[in-house]
Amino acid sequence: MTRPDPLPSLRNAAAALATAGQPEAFFVALQQALAEAVGHRLFTIMRHDPAAGLNRRAYSSDPAAYPVSGFKPVNRDHPWTRRVLVEGKAWVGRDAADIVWAYPDHEKIAGMGLASAMNLPVRWNGRPLGTVNLLHGAGHFTEADAVTGALFAALAVPALLAVD
Structure with missing residues (x-):
């Protein structure tokens, strides 16, 4: 799958x-x-709140389905948590089975016709601030998308610090 040059979009976000x-x-x-x-x-x-053991939603493209006031509990023992929040590595879920594995609200996600995801960690000073999350139809995201997405997610540091 060919993607457009990300530089103009990255420039606009910055x-x-x-x-x-x-x-x-x-x-x-x-x-x-x-x-x-x-x-x-x-x-x-999502803004990570380690003291509360929650990821709190700071922004949503669909506030009716996923309001900003929402949160998800952090399962500290789940491999997703270790990968994304602890190790700071992006996670790409390619199909519905991956969504079931990673998301406790997988039924809601499936009901919206979504079957792939990409979670991009946002880190500052050696600690997780949160994640930038994209969902789409099955098979949409690639590892190359995660590399590109990490550049965009890094720009979210000051905005997530402002959420505190």
């Missing part, structure tokens, strides 16, 4: 960091930039 209305202005720009560069049908940003 420029949004300088605009007023943060962090919302950046989150909207990041959603648009990743839609152009990689594609998604659902886009969320």
